[in-house]
């Protein structure tokens with residue numbers, strides 16, 4: 537008989553055999569002393585809540601008391617979200633990060649990224665992401681900004697908003713797009729500072745050849761970033777906007793004085809693009825750093841149809857993009873640079889937007905949680921441990937995201953046969969714990 541739905545048993549076997557899920561879970565630790573509920577169970581509880589796409593920690597509470605999930609995660613009793621928070625705020629981040637790296641390495645060894653290679657190269661992108669914001673709750677590591685709001689009477693008022701922001705690096709282009717690492721912005725520092733820290737950390741985590749090409753936003757069009765990328769041995773495609781004035785202006789001046797190097801029409805997603813491309817090498821990056829770089833410009837007219845007063849009319853919009861790159865013209869002609877430049881991961885259904893929208897990544901309370909274990913400081917006084925809650929939850933989310941996508945997109949024959957979206961697979965796995973206890977011996 538053909539299987540009709542995914543079982544959690546098949547997911548667990550796959551994750552344990554291929555990715556050592558249980559072994560990694562056993563290595564988790566937190567700041568509690570002699571807790572009833574082991575850190576491995578806390579990790580597995582949250583991991584499964586992401587895999588099942590549970591909408592909230594309250595929902596996880598309910599699953600733990602009404603389903604076999606408690607047995608699946610090896611907990612001796614049900615527990616509530618206060619236990620989760622207390623554990624997560626003092627969670628040790630190193631084993632989580634080590635697990636994320638291990639999962640990604642195994643995905644690469646299993647050729648999960650090969651489908652997305654561009655001219656044989658693997659592509660990653662780095663960008664900033666805002667994780668939460670609040671006007672009331674704050675913690676020591678919150679970033680702050682002043683924002684203008686309207687009160688009930690419509691008057692403008694200025695208020696301080698607290699938020700957290702990180703820089704993330706993600707494999708893109710293939711069907712499976714896991715995050716490799718994240719770096720949190722510290723209060724008072726810019727995104728570029730966190731980005732440099734992340735870039736510096738990546739080779740030690742993954743080696744310098746884990747991917748070949750890095751896509752970067754215009755914000756990172758800076759000499760230190762370019763130099764670091766080249767020192768590590770990556771190639772880069774970086775958006776160019778008016779904030780890089782020298783290079784932008786010299787490119788625009790050059791390109792307006794000559795016809796495009798290439799023109800073509802492209803049909804994609806029921807839209808028609810008329811594309812003109814310019815491509816030049818040898819423009820100085822900045823006055824201070826006149827290193828010659830290659831610039832590609834794309835001018836695109838997008839034709840769309842729409843109904844206006846019952847009649848189908850067509851209208852068009854103009855778009856302009858510029859990128860500079862360290863890639864060579866011979867292997868990466870202008871249309872390939874354009875394609876790379878357009879693969880922005882933020883808007884994709886597998887990127888950060890998806891994580892925040894559909895993966896219940898709403899854990900704002902965690903950053904300001906005062907209910908935390910204590911440790912003894914240098915002067916012998918007890919003090920709260922540093923709050924790792926948000927970072928821990930994010931890492932567990934990224935691990936769950938990587939494994940769930942790989943399971944659905946690479947492993948499951950059922951998902952392919954029935955053309956199941958990831959969210960339907962998540963619902964099937966979740967339903968399984970309502971009716972089936974785990975095997976007596978924990979799967980290994």
Ligand SMILES: [Zn+2]
Pocket residue numbers: 674675676677678679698699700903904
């Ligand atoms: Zn905070």
